[in-house]
Amino acid sequence: MAMRxxxxxxGARPRVDLQFLQRFLQIQKVLFPSCxxxxxxxxxxxxxxxxxxxxxxxxxxxxxxxxxxxxxxKDLDGFKTLTFLAVVLIVLNSxxxxxxxxxxxxxxxSWRKDLTEHLHHLYFRGRVYYTLNVLRDDVDNPDQRISxxxxxxxxxxxxxxxxxxxxxxxxxxxxxQCFQSTGWLGPVSIFGYFILGTVVNKMLxxxxxxxxxxxxxxxxxxxxxxxxxRVNAEPAAFFQSWxxxxxxxxxxxxxxxxxxxxxDIQGALAVQAQKYSRISRNMSSTVGVNMFDYxxxxxxxxxxxxPIFSGVYGDLxxxxxxxxxxxxxxxxxxxISCFTRLIDLSTTFSDVAGYTHRIGELQExxxxxxxKSQDSEILDESEWDxxxxxxxxxxxxxxxxxxxxxxxxxxxxxxxPLIKDLSLKISEGQSLLITGNTxxxxxxxxxxxxxLWASTRGSVQMLMDFGPHGVLFLPxxxxxxxGTLREQVIYPLKEIYPDSGSTDDExxxxxxxxxxxxxxxxxxxxxxxLVDWNWYDVLSPGEMQRLSFARLFYLQPKYAVLDExxxxxxxxxxxxxxxxxxxxxxxFVSVGHRRSLEKFxxxxxxxxxxxxxxxxRIKVE
Numbered sequence: 307m308a309m310r311x312x313x314x315x316x317g318a319r320p321r322v323d324l325q326f327l328q329r330f331l332q333i334q335k336v337l338f339p340s341c342x343x344x345x346x347x348x349x350x351x352x353x354x355x356x357x358x359x360x361x362x363x364x365x366x367x368x369x370x371x372x373x374x375x376x377x378x379x380k381d382l383d384g385f386k387t388l389t390f391l392a393v394v395l396i397v398l399n400s401x402x403x404x405x406x407x408x409x410x411x412x413x414x415x416s417w418r419k420d421l422t423e424h425l426h427h428l429y430f431r432g433r434v435y436y437t438l439n440v441l442r443d444d445v446d447n448p449d450q451r452i453s454x455x456x457x458x459x460x461x462x463x464x465x466x467x468x469x470x471x472x473x474x475x476x477x478x479x480x481x482x483q484c485f486q487s488t489g490w491l492g493p494v495s496i497f498g499y500f501i502l503g504t505v506v507n508k509m510l511x512x513x514x515x516x517x518x519x520x521x522x523x524x525x526x527x528x529x530x531x532x533x534x535x536r537v538n539a540e541p542a543a544f545f546q547s548w549x550x551x552x553x554x555x556x557x558x559x560x561x562x563x564x565x566x567x568x569x570d571i572q573g574a575l576a577v578q579a580q581k582y583s584r585i586s587r588n589m590s591s592t593v594g595v596n597m598f599d600y601x602x603x604x605x606x607x608x609x610x611x612x613p614i615f616s617g618v619y620g621d622l623x624x625x626x627x628x629x630x631x632x633x634x635x636x637x638x639x640x641x642i643s644c645f646t647r648l649i650d651l652s653t654t655f656s657d658v659a660g661y662t663h664r665i666g667e668l669q670e671x672x673x674x675x676x677x678k679s680q681d682s683e684i685l686d687e688s689e690w691d692x693x694x695x696x697x698x699x700x701x702x703x704x705x706x707x708x709x710x711x712x713x714x715x716x717x718x719x720x721x722x723p724l725i726k727d728l729s730l731k732i733s734e735g736q737s738l739l740i741t742g743n744t745x746x747x748x749x750x751x752x753x754x755x756x757x758l759w760a761s762t763r764g765s766v767q768m769l770m771d772f773g774p775h776g777v778l779f780l781p782x783x784x785x786x787x788x789g790t791l792r793e794q795v796i797y798p799l800k801e802i803y804p805d806s807g808s809t810d811d812e813x814x815x816x817x818x819x820x821x822x823x824x825x826x827x828x829x830x831x832x833x834x835x836l837v838d839w840n841w842y843d844v845l846s847p848g849e850m851q852r853l854s855f856a857r858l859f860y861l862q863p864k865y866a867v868l869d870e871x872x873x874x875x876x877x878x879x880x881x882x883x884x885x886x887x888x889x890x891x892x893x894f895v896s897v898g899h900r901r902s903l904e905k906f907x908x909x910x911x912x913x914x915x916x917x918x919x920x921x922x923r924i925k926v927e
Contacts, residue, residue: 322659329666333459336424337417345416349467352409356472359402360479366395367640371632378625406468414464418457421665425452428672436758437675441718444671451668459661462654469647480641491612492638499605500645605642705734706769707777707865707893708755713764714917715750723762724750726917734864737894739903739924742913748897751913752779752869755895770865773798778863780871784854786841791826792833794841794853795860814860820886821856822879823849847874855883859890867895877902 338346369392376384429435429452438448445451484492708731715725724747732738740748753759754766756779770776786794795814814833818824826849830837845853851874858866866887872880877900884906887894896903904910904924912920 322656326659326662326666329670330662332666332669333421333662336421339420345413345420348409348413348416349471352406352413352468353471355402355406355409356468357475359399359406360472360476362395362399362402363640364479366392366399367636368633369395371629371636374628374632375625378628410464410467413467414460417460417464421456421460422452425456425665425669425672428669428676431676433758434672434675438671441759445668448668451664455661455664459658459665462658462661466651466654466658469651473644473648476644477641480637480644483637484641489613493641495605495608496638496641496645499642500648605638705864706731707734707895708732709765709767709769711765713754713766714762715747715754715759716762717750718759723917725913725919728764728919730911730921732865732893732895734893736909737896737907738909738911739907740895740897740911740913741899743915746913746915748913749869752867752895752897755867774861774863776863777865777867778858778861779867780854780858780869782870782873783847784850784857784871786850786853790834790836791830795833795857797857799861814856817856817859820859821852821883823852823856826853848879851875852879852883855887858892859886862890863892865893865895869897870899871896872898881906 338349340346369388372388373385375381376388429438429448435448438445481493484496710728710730713725713728713730714723715728716723728751730738740751742748750759754761755768756772757768760766768777772778785797787797792814795817811833815824815827818826827833829844842850851871854871872883875883880900881902884894884903888906894907896907908924910920910922910924912922914920
């Protein structure tokens, strides 16, 4: 069972290290599942286009040196030909650069789609999302990592892709050309300059990775606080009104925020001031990058000047020397440019490294949780333990949904048992009412039945599938998706039953009427009109629970587990909804406090606190 409060490794700090490399390679397996995948083909196309672009750039880079020759020799025909060639090469280079960017954008979209779908597959498998968000806190803001961090990672990586894949080719080619022009002095000087720049930028970049990870956590916390206000706007507003009224007699009330949620958000924003330490470090890294860029341009002329002043090119005419200097300057400057572009990428790479750690940590956690999560086992009756545990009521029914034997239940963050040694079987036609004071474990028992929590000890077997025709859970606050009224009624189905045909509209309308929501069809302008409102804002608590019952009537499962699903309704409405459910053949497992519910149930499980419980049969009067 996943326990809340698991902390990250003490002293763990994201770095560009072996762990980063492992996480980066794991992500690449998702982005490039095979050599023949669409992403791999686009990447190879990008490599080809970039190589062709570099060939054109080399030819464009030689144009100035050739101009020195034709202008020095006053060759008009050569000037015209060279100018035409220059225009053609520049146009071609512009087209290749645009195509380069186009492919990078395609890679960004495809990478983000594949990585997001991969994480979603793990996130929603076996209700891992519930465990990660409710029972564990060692991975902060998984929603931000999936939505925002994946987007930024893919965008930054796509912007680096063309430069990274071409670097080995350009470095090798221009190193050879530089050696041909200046001898060993040119390449050695430039390589030494690059090594020095790499060491300096590595020192400046290292802390940025950890700071980025921390900053993204703070960003997620800040956004989550605003989301809490949006989802719970009305309750927060009521409390704000109470807070304002409570302090009307205090002189300083007008000068200080009266809304505690506003104060919390301001506090979250203030905490984000820590990210300015990253900004200052990022500025240091930018200073280093810019300094090496400008010093590199001077170094290119120093490298060329040495053989000139040493007399190596003393036999050349001024025109020939100008041509040679221009060509050599282009080769050396471009080689330095290749290195400086790699240094320039250090800032982008530090961001990629930070996102890699956040996404990689989430991926590792999801994979680990997915491997450990197991679906509830569905057993045949022949496999059940025929031993009748104490307190088990006699029943002739052989169709069961749940089988519990000597179960101990405690909260994930506590070892204190809520329920001890509970043995129970829930059979068709034997509805169960669960009662007890607050904190005795009523909802906790439902979480165990639903597979959200694991029992501390004992055996919990689910003998029927979740969903339509099996077991359906109705929480106190129903869940509604975005979409039409029809989609709310048939949820979690994506479409109507295949054999229902045109009768499905009639069924939905009839069940909405039985639930007391006939007027809702007019408010939504029909079953299939896409509304632009939030269902939680438009419907009252009672209407939400009525709509939840309309969904129950439509799906008609064999069992319905209700966690105070009628708490916002009157006893008369509650009785009518339960009566309709009984007529549809639904067996109820209900958590409730009203004695009026007893007439719709066969058994009462009373939770008495401190792990004690009582199971009694309701006498039919």
